[in-house]
Amino acid sequence: xxxxxxxDTPSLLLERAKLxxxxxxxxxxxxxxxxxxRLHVKTAKCVEVTRVVLGEAGxxxxxxTLKEAEVFAQHGYRDILYAVCIAPNKFVRAIALAQRGLRxxxxxxxxxxxxxxxxxxxxxRAAVQVLIEIDSDGHRAGLAADDPRLLEVAAELxxxxxxxxxxxTHAGDSYNCRSTDAIREIARRERDAAVHAATRxxxxxxxxxxxxxxxxxxxxxxxxxxxxxxxxxxxxxxFDLVMAGIGVCAVDDIAISVLATVTGHQRDKGxxxxxxxxxxxxxxxxxxxxxxxxxxxxxxxxxGRPIPDLxxxxxxxxxxxxxxxSGDPCRLPELPVGSxxxxxxxxxxxxxxxxxxxxxxxxxxxVEATWNRFSGW
Amino acid sequence: xxxxxxxDTPSLLLERAKLxxxxxxxxxxxxxxxxxxRLHVKTAKCVEVTRVVLGEAGxxxxxxTLKEAEVFAQHGYRDILYAVCIAPNKFVRAIALAQRGLRxxxxxxxxxxxxxxxxxxxxxRAAVQVLIEIDSDGHRAGLAADDPRLLEVAAELxxxxxxxxxxxTHAGDSYNCRSTDAIREIARRERDAAVHAATRxxxxxxxxxxxxxxxxxxxxxxxxxxxxxxxxxxxxxxFDLVMAGIGVCAVDDIAISVLATVTGHQRDKGxxxxxxxxxxxxxxxxxxxxxxxxxxxxxxxxxGRPIPDLxxxxxxxxxxxxxxxSGDPCRLPELPVGSxxxxxxxxxxxxxxxxxxxxxxxxxxxVEATWNRFSGW
Numbered sequence: 001x002x003x004x005x006x007x008d009t010p011s012l013l014l015e016r017a018k019l020x021x022x023x024x025x026x027x028x029x030x031x032x033x034x035x036x037x038r039l040h041v042k043t044a045k046c047v048e049v050t051r052v053v054l055g056e057a058g059x060x061x062x063x064x065t066l067k068e069a070e071v072f073a074q075h076g077y078r079d080i081l082y083a084v085c086i087a088p089n090k091f092v093r094a095i096a097l098a099q100r101g102l103r104x105x106x107x108x109x110x111x112x113x114x115x116x117x118x119x120x121x122x123x124x125r126a127a128v129q130v131l132i133e134i135d136s137d138g139h140r141a142g143l144a145a146d147d148p149r150l151l152e153v154a155a156e157l158x159x160x161x162x163x164x165x166x167x168x169t170h171a172g173d174s175y176n177c178r179s180t181d182a183i184r185e186i187a188r189r190e191r192d193a194a195v196h197a198a199t200r201x202x203x204x205x206x207x208x209x210x211x212x213x214x215x216x217x218x219x220x221x222x223x224x225x226x227x228x229x230x231x232x233x234x235x236x237x238x239f240d241l242v243m244a245g246i247g248v249c250a251v252d253d254i255a256i257s258v259l260a261t262v263t264g265h266q267r268d269k270g271x272x273x274x275x276x277x278x279x280x281x282x283x284x285x286x287x288x289x290x291x292x293x294x295x296x297x298x299x300x301x302x303x304g305r306p307i308p309d310l311x312x313x314x315x316x317x318x319x320x321x322x323x324x325x326s327g328d329p330c331r332l333p334e335l336p337v338g339s340x341x342x343x344x345x346x347x348x349x350x351x352x353x354x355x356x357x358x359x360x361x362x363x364x365x366x367v368e369a370t371w372n373r374f375s376g377w
Numbered sequence: 378x379x380x381x382x383x384x385d386t387p388s389l390l391l392e393r394a395k396l397x398x399x400x401x402x403x404x405x406x407x408x409x410x411x412x413x414x415r416l417h418v419k420t421a422k423c424v425e426v427t428r429v430v431l432g433e434a435g436x437x438x439x440x441x442t443l444k445e446a447e448v449f450a451q452h453g454y455r456d457i458l459y460a461v462c463i464a465p466n467k468f469v470r471a472i473a474l475a476q477r478g479l480r481x482x483x484x485x486x487x488x489x490x491x492x493x494x495x496x497x498x499x500x501x502r503a504a505v506q507v508l509i510e511i512d513s514d515g516h517r518a519g520l521a522a523d524d525p526r527l528l529e530v531a532a533e534l535x536x537x538x539x540x541x542x543x544x545x546t547h548a549g550d551s552y553n554c555r556s557t558d559a560i561r562e563i564a565r566r567e568r569d570a571a572v573h574a575a576t577r578x579x580x581x582x583x584x585x586x587x588x589x590x591x592x593x594x595x596x597x598x599x600x601x602x603x604x605x606x607x608x609x610x611x612x613x614x615x616f617d618l619v620m621a622g623i624g625v626c627a628v629d630d631i632a633i634s635v636l637a638t639v640t641g642h643q644r645d646k647g648x649x650x651x652x653x654x655x656x657x658x659x660x661x662x663x664x665x666x667x668x669x670x671x672x673x674x675x676x677x678x679x680x681g682r683p684i685p686d687l688x689x690x691x692x693x694x695x696x697x698x699x700x701x702x703s704g705d706p707c708r709l710p711e712l713p714v715g716s717x718x719x720x721x722x723x724x725x726x727x728x729x730x731x732x733x734x735x736x737x738x739x740x741x742x743x744v745e746a747t748w749n750r751f752s753g754w
Contacts, residue, residue, distance in 0.1 A: 005466070008466070008467075008470075008754055009464065009466060009754075010754060011754075042694060042695075064656075064694055064695045065695065084640070084652070084695050084696065085640040085641045085650070086640070087386065087638035087639070087640045087652050087714070087715065088638075088714065088715040089382070089385070089386060089638055089715065090385075093385075108641075109641050110641050110642070110714055112713065112714040112715075113640075113641065113714050116714075116715070135643075140650070140693060140696055140698075141640070141641050141643070141650050141696065172693060261464035261465075261466055262464070263461070263462040263463070263464045263490075263518070264462045264485075264486050264487050264490070264518050265487070266512070266518070273462070273517070273518050275461070275464050278661075278727065279441075279730060280754075282660055283659055283660035283661045283662070283727060284655075284660045285660070285662075316517060316549060317419060317441055317726055318419075318441045318442060318461050319461065319517055319518065321517075336489065337464070337465065337487055337489040337490055337493075338464065338465040338466065338489075338493070349694055350655065350660060353656060353731075354730075354752075355753070356752070356753055375731075375733070376732070376733055377385055377386075377387060377388075377657075
């Protein structure tokens with residue numbers, strides 16, 4: 001067990017107790033609504049974090065890259081949804097995964113892709129589940145639930161010998177909500193769009209048994225999952241300032257932070273300068289559009305307690321500029337050179353992606369483990 | 378040799394010929410002004426790129442992390458400036474590097490740091506060069522050239538037995554210029570501040586032989602380096618849209634791009650969707666403040682030719698939304714699912730940081746090598 005002061009800075013810290021609480025809260029909520037969680041592993045990209053959420057027995061996961069699928073398959077995960085419309089140049093790797101005997105699901109939203117995938121699957125001697133992406137909020141890929149092309153895509157798959165297994169949608173626009181009522185409204189639309197699309201497919205004779213929805217905000221506030229077979233969510237394992245800003249979590253629930261050291265000051269400007277710049281925090285400014293702009297992150301003391309109104313207001317590659325939110329130089333607290341600080345991230349997925357491991361804090365704030373994470377495609 | 382179509386997407390491409398031209402142009406300019414280039418390796422973090430710039434014999438480098446210093450020391454680089462004010466918890470690693478016999482220079486800007494570093498160096502049986510950071514443009518760390526504390530810091534070092542070797546400054550504010558005249562003006566201020574600070578130190582009896590200045594914009598447009606002993610620059614090896622936006626390079630000089638595949642469309646909105654989201658491009662929006670906002674990057678065809686007015690206008694983790702700059706759906710060109718595109722980055726340092734290797738393109742646009750890069754601290 002290492003003390004924080006024994007770590008190099010910047011380092012990425014993970015509080016195990018908060019991770020466990022976050023995992024249990026959402027899993028229980030989804031279970032209480034009578035469906036199951038498909039954990040999105042794109043946030044943590046870490047086998048140990050996934051074990052905390054799903055237990056040793058594992059469970060269904062969603063991935064954002066085939067690399068994630070390959071790594072988790074190696075670790076025994078057998079039910080994997082690659083939740084991004086698949087490009088044709090990824091068919092070979094996807095089929096190779098399916099040939100290892102796992103239940104791999106892929107996603108598409110066009111007749112072109114349906115045709116080329118069905119062709120690739122012929123003679124592949126491996127089953128791949130195919131879901132059609134539904135656009136429930138206009139923010140990304142997918143067909144509208146009532147789009148005539150939905151049935152054409154399914155028919156194209158069927159013609160090629162690849163039945164459509166169901167639908168998936170992601171209400172990513174929930175990240176831009178300003179109230180829990182607005183999130184709940186989007187969550188209902190997400191559910192309704194997916195259920196409606198699946199019903200249309202079934203009415204046309206397609207199997208379409210899978211109805212997959214989800215985002216951390218909608219998963220948190222949805223109150224009825226009738227017709228939904230699984231809920232995908234990822235960022236809830238760590239949470240972040242964007243989630244806190246829309247009321248999905250409290251700032252105190254955020255499980256990761258960046259450990260930084262004060263390297264100097266510009267006292268006339270009210271700046272403390274740290275060794276955590278954008279390389280350590282990411283360039284994500286997700287709170288910029290929220291009522292409370294948190295700059296590049298909320299500054300905490302070494303014990304993880306937010307220092308009132310202290311934020312990272314500017315960054316360069318390896319410098320973070322810490323100021324009072326008001327900019328008033330007199331309100332910068334005493335932070336001698338060498339002081340350890342912890343920065344809460346705007347966006348957990350983006351900040352964690354800058355690191356190759358988590359330093360896991362147990363009871364008493366000591367580092368009790370190092371969990372590797374991976375990156376790339 | 379691989380064709381582009383044989384690469385997974387997203388991948389990071391590097392055009393060797395452009396790298397060589399970029400390297401030669403700046404190196405020649407600095408040499409013609411009678412001083413030497415200290416290559417900043419933080420952009421590429423790649424030994425092969427450094428060899429292209431400095432040749433097999435190597436040369437002086439600047440680093441932004443001790444990890445860079447350690448990796449490049451392993452590869453034979455013997456003159457390394459860690460160009461960020463050093464935090465006390467990094468003294469042990471820095472001294473360990475110096476004990477390997479290389480010329481390591483570190484930077485500080487406070488009496489506190491001078492005192493603690495001098496103490497750490499006592500009995501270290503290794504020489505570490507110490508530079509004082511000068512603030513020439515108010516954008517980051519450092520003491521103003523006429524700050525009384527400059528002499529106090531030098532005196533504190535001397536009292537502790539660690540002479541001050543010189544000064545360094547970085548006019549990072551040059552990134553925000555709107556004209557080459559403005560950059561040249563900042564370049565002169567950068568030079569004058571460093572030379573003035575070094576003169577003050579020498580007049581007070583300190584050695585202060587090193588006068589280190591630089592940023593890619595100021596290094597490109599400075600016309601007189603009288604009194605300067607070295608110029609640091611990094612991003613010029615690749616260039617990027619931010620540099621093109623301030624006239625430091627042409628868009629055609631940009632040596633790196635992200636290879637992406639079209640995965641689908643929202644034709645009524647004029648969107649083509651690719652597999653290069655912010656994980657592949659970074660969240661850097663450096664052109665947002667420039668007259669021509671390039672979104673998350675300029676879209677080129679597979680041969681690297683920009684497609685007129687096509688940009689990545691929005692991203693999520695693994696999705697890029699490509700649109701015509703006008704947003705007019707009728708002006709989106711035909712880009713069938715599976716099409717390969719290349720995206721020029723806003724900020725080369727940030728985009729390259731998302732990858733573990735460069736796919737190096739030689740003559741005929743074929744992939745002739747894979748060069749590894751590293752990350753972390």
